[in-house]
Amino acid sequence: MDTREKLVATAASLFQKEGVRATGLAQILTVSGTPKGSLYYYFPNGKAQLIEAAITYAGQHILEHVQRDLDRYKAPDAALAGQLESMATEMQEKGHLGGNSISLIALETGDDPELQAACSAVFTQLETLYIKKLTSAGIPPDRAQPLGQFIQASIEGAIILAATKDNPDLLRQTADQLTRLIKLALAA
Amino acid sequence: MDTREKLVATAASLFQKEGVRATGLAQILTVSGTPKGSLYYYFPNGKAQLIEAAITYAGQHILEHVQRDLDRYKAPDAALAGQLESMATEMQEKGHLGGNSISLIALETGDDPELQAACSAVFTQLETLYIKKLTSAGIPPDRAQPLGQFIQASIEGAIILAATKDNPDLLRQTADQLTRLIKLALAA
Numbered sequence: 001m002d003t004r005e006k007l008v009a010t011a012a013s014l015f016q017k018e019g020v021r022a023t024g025l026a027q028i029l030t031v032s033g034t035p036k037g038s039l040y041y042y043f044p045n046g047k048a049q050l051i052e053a054a055i056t057y058a059g060q061h062i063l064e065h066v067q068r069d070l071d072r073y074k075a076p077d078a079a080l081a082g083q084l085e086s087m088a089t090e091m092q093e094k095g096h097l098g099g100n101s102i103s104l105i106a107l108e109t110g111d112d113p114e115l116q117a118a119c120s121a122v123f124t125q126l127e128t129l130y131i132k133k134l135t136s137a138g139i140p141p142d143r144a145q146p147l148g149q150f151i152q153a154s155i156e157g158a159i160i161l162a163a164t165k166d167n168p169d170l171l172r173q174t175a176d177q178l179t180r181l182i183k184l185a186l187a188a
Numbered sequence: 189m190d191t192r193e194k195l196v197a198t199a200a201s202l203f204q205k206e207g208v209r210a211t212g213l214a215q216i217l218t219v220s221g222t223p224k225g226s227l228y229y230y231f232p233n234g235k236a237q238l239i240e241a242a243i244t245y246a247g248q249h250i251l252e253h254v255q256r257d258l259d260r261y262k263a264p265d266a267a268l269a270g271q272l273e274s275m276a277t278e279m280q281e282k283g284h285l286g287g288n289s290i291s292l293i294a295l296e297t298g299d300d301p302e303l304q305a306a307c308s309a310v311f312t313q314l315e316t317l318y319i320k321k322l323t324s325a326g327i328p329p330d331r332a333q334p335l336g337q338f339i340q341a342s343i344e345g346a347i348i349l350a351a352t353k354d355n356p357d358l359l360r361q362t363a364d365q366l367t368r369l370i371k372l373a374l375a376a
Contacts, residue, residue, distance in 0.1 A: 019296055021209030096298070106352045107292040108207050110284070120353045149349070149358065150342070150365040157345025161337070164294045165308045170337065177338040180372055181365060 004042045006032045012054040012061070017098030020051050020108050051109065052118050058102050059122030065100070066129055076133045077179040080151065084158075084175040088168035101159045127152045139185045147185055151178055192230045194220045200242040200249070205286030208239050208296050239297065240306050246290050247310030253288070254317055264321045265367040268339065272346075272363040276356035289347045315340045327373045335373055339366055 001009065010032035014023040025047060029036055043049045069083035070076075091097050102122055109115035131148030135141055158174040161167075189197065198220035202211040213235060217224055231237045257271035258264075279285050290310055297303035319336030323329055346362040349355075 017298070019207070019209060021207060022296070103291070103348050104295040106348060107295065108210070110205070110351060116352055116354070123349060123352060146361045146364065150346075150362060153345035153349045153358065153362065154338070154342035155345065156348055157341035157343065158338075160291050160294060160344055161311060161341045163298060164304055164311060166304070170341065173334045174338060174341065176334065177369060181368060184368055184372065 003034050003038050007034055007038060007042060007050070008053045008057045011050050012058040013099065015051065015054050015105050016058055016102060017096060017104075019104050020047075025050075048112065048115065051105070051115055055102055055105060055115065055118040055122060058099075058105075059118075059125065062100060062102070062122070063125055063129065066126060070129060070133050074137075076130075076137050076139075077182040079133060080130075080178050080182070081172075081175040084155070084171045087159075088162075088171040091162060091168040091171070097159050097163050101156060103156050103160060123152060134182070134185065137186060139182075139188075143185050143188060147181060150181070154178065191222050191226050195222055195226060195230060195238070196241045196245045199238050200246040201287065203239065203242050203293050204246055204290060205284060205292075207292050208235075213238075236300065236303065239293070239303055243290055243293055243303065243306040243310060246287075246293075247306075247313065250288060250290070250310070251313055251317065254314060258317060258321050262325075264318075264325050264327075265370040267321060268318075268366050268370070269360075269363040272343070272359045275347075276350075276359040279350060279356040279359070285347050285351050289344060291344050291348060311340060322370070322373065325374060327370075327376075331373050331376060335369060338369070342366065 007028065011023070011028045014028060014031065025039055028050075029039060039050070043053070066083060069086055070079045072082050073079040087097065087100055090100075102119055106116070106119040106123075109119065127148050129148075130151045131141075131144045134144035134148055139147070154174060154177075158171050162170040195216065199211070199216050202216060202219065213227055216238075217227060227238070231241070254271060257274055258267045260270050261267040275285065275288055278288075290307055294304070294307040294311075297307065315336050317336075318339045319329075319332045322332035322336055327335070342362060342365075346359050350358040
């Protein structure tokens, strides 16, 4: 990992878990073990530029993670149950879900159109993974599109609830409900 | 509205929309038009104490709002569609959804057990409203309980997506998907 990637990966992890306001640039330098000058060298426009790079980096990481989980089972309902089960297990092992969502960053940057666009792009890419999984099982696009969007939104909400209530079972219960919707769409 | 309520109402509104980190105590005093001493008088233990009061206050406001929307239609699917339609309309009129969710506060205070407990309490009260609406339509409690939790979680997620993507239709689409689940539960 080169210096720029070290900076961005550290920032992404801290921003996702603690938030962009709570994470100072000095903390990112300390945790990443990079010299002070590197921040200004790679991100001459300051923190907003680093936040944007961190959103894209975090998004790529989440997308790869979700894609891997979805690829494990052919049927979309089994694949989603597997994804949410692996998230619940991760929460039980690590004690947090910080790496799975950019919701905190999205909510904190509501007043910055460029950062909101970066977050929207990640959300849209995630939806697209779900939509593709649904259409690959024969669900027509006009049904798969809103369902894929809903799957993405309800997983974001489930992550918040599971984290706040410290209850990984809420992720598993989300899979149960989404399974019903997927079966309905498959039978239609 | 007395001075304490003015402080808490102002804090709640700013915390929900901008976040607890971005909102300074000086800003709360200015916006609420209250004297500096009142903050220390009513909240001697500082900002965390004010945040806890604001979570409870915001929660009460959201609960009353949701209850009013749910009461408008007897059928739970129609009631939820009405609630999400009124939220979408509010977003179109005001340009934001800040008053409808404490997700940002919940995510920002992940490291504070007392504030997480206050947020959990609000989330649980909201779930309870949905569960009651479902059971009042004849859905058995063992089915209504996880569905009510899921409704609450998916609405939190939909609020984040609608806000980030600046697209109120995502709230309306959420109602479509939840309607399918409610109809399934009613037919079971």
